[in-house]
Amino acid sequence: MATQASASPMPEGVTDPNYKPLPGRLGNLTVTQQFALDELKKKLQEEEIFVPERMDDATLLRFLRARKFDVEKAKAMIIACEQWRKEFGVEEIWNNFDFKEKALVDKYYPQYYHKTDKEGRPLYIERLGLLDIKALYAITTQERQLQRLVYEYEKFLRERLPACSRAVGHPVETSCTILDLQNVSLSNFYRVKDYVMAAASIGQDRYPETMGKFFIINAPWAFSTVWTFIKPWLDEATVAKIDILGSGYKDKLLAQIPAENLPKEFGGLCQCPGGCSLSDAGPWNPQKE
Numbered sequence: 001m002a003t004q005a006s007a008s009p010m011p012e013g014v015t016d017p018n019y020k021p022l023p024g025r026l027g028n029l030t031v032t033q034q035f036a037l038d039e040l041k042k043k044l045q046e047e048e049i050f051v052p053e054r055m056d057d058a059t060l061l062r063f064l065r066a067r068k069f070d071v072e073k074a075k076a077m078i079i080a081c082e083q084w085r086k087e088f089g090v091e092e093i094w095n096n097f098d099f100k101e102k103a104l105v106d107k108y109y110p111q112y113y114h115k116t117d118k119e120g121r122p123l124y125i126e127r128l129g130l131l132d133i134k135a136l137y138a139i140t141t142q143e144r145q146l147q148r149l150v151y152e153y154e155k156f157l158r159e160r161l162p163a164c165s166r167a168v169g170h171p172v173e174t175s176c177t178i179l180d181l182q183n184v185s186l187s188n189f190y191r192v193k194d195y196v197m198a199a200a201s202i203g204q205d206r207y208p209e210t211m212g213k214f215f216i217i218n219a220p221w222a223f224s225t226v227w228t229f230i231k232p233w234l235d236e237a238t239v240a241k242i243d244i245l246g247s248g249y250k251d252k253l254l255a256q257i258p259a260e261n262l263p264k265e266f267g268g269l270c271q272c273p274g275g276c277s278l279s280d281a282g283p284w285n286p287q288k289e
Contacts, residue, residue, distance in 0.1 A: 007034035016169035024065045036069045066208035081206050093147050094154045104139045108132040112277045115261035117176040120168035121212050122160045124175045129182040133191045142195050153207045163284035174212030182218035214242045217249040
């Protein structure tokens with residue numbers, strides 16, 4: 001059966017002959033979706049909100065998908081995001097933020113990007129189970145943790161995704177995340193829940209549609225209580241991308257992530273000199289590949 005032609009052309013730079021864009025992406029838009037994209041751009045330009053360097057078609061489509069192609073809702077989301085960027089000081093963070101305590105924080109709450117999955121997406125790993133809240137907040141603050149989060153999101157969009165896209169020959173717009181809950185305690189989670197909720201809100205509201213796959217591994221029996229707390233904050237599309245696994249997670253991870261890219265502690269083969277969590281290895285950092 002023939003595939004219906006897209007109302008939009010394929011994005012520039014595609015060299016992968018097998019690339020088939022997912023629905024709602026450039027190269028796979030319905031006439032209605034293309035109209036919504038054109039209308040959103042026109043409204044943003046008319047209201048002098050449009051910022052060309054960070055509102056390309058792929059970005060506008062992320063906001064449209066997040067609001068089911070409702071132009072007014074997507075526009076409101078972008079306006080709120082632009083206001084937040086000013087208030088939070090995103091450009092200042094991108095240009096000047098220096099997370100000097102990174103190596104120390106890595107001991108008490110490892111959070112890092114590391115290589116890619118089989119679809120070419122950046123792999124992001126967070127080890128909440130290693131969290132030592134007292135030690136963590138002796139060397140940093142929740143505010144600096146959130147600033148670091150935003151800096152990493154900006155790097156993700158500006159450097160990591162373009163590098164990953166060039167490496168596979170087609171647009172890469174999302175990440176693959178592993179959240180490790182081994183030895184996590186409910187008391188520790190509740191002490192850091194404000195940060196977790198703020199981080200989830202920033203991801204969903206300011207950097208929408210950037211989650212591709214999300215593995216929660218080593219989930220303890222008590223996690224169902226925590227999940228009940230978190231789930232209402234997330235939309236249905238986000239929840240559908242989340243895979244909650246216990247200790248028998250290795251086969252699932254290796255089905256998604258090449259063994260040579262997965263750190264050894266998660267059942268892979270990778271052992272970066274100095275540790276995977278501080279290596280920043282990936283297509284965005286060719287000398288570390």
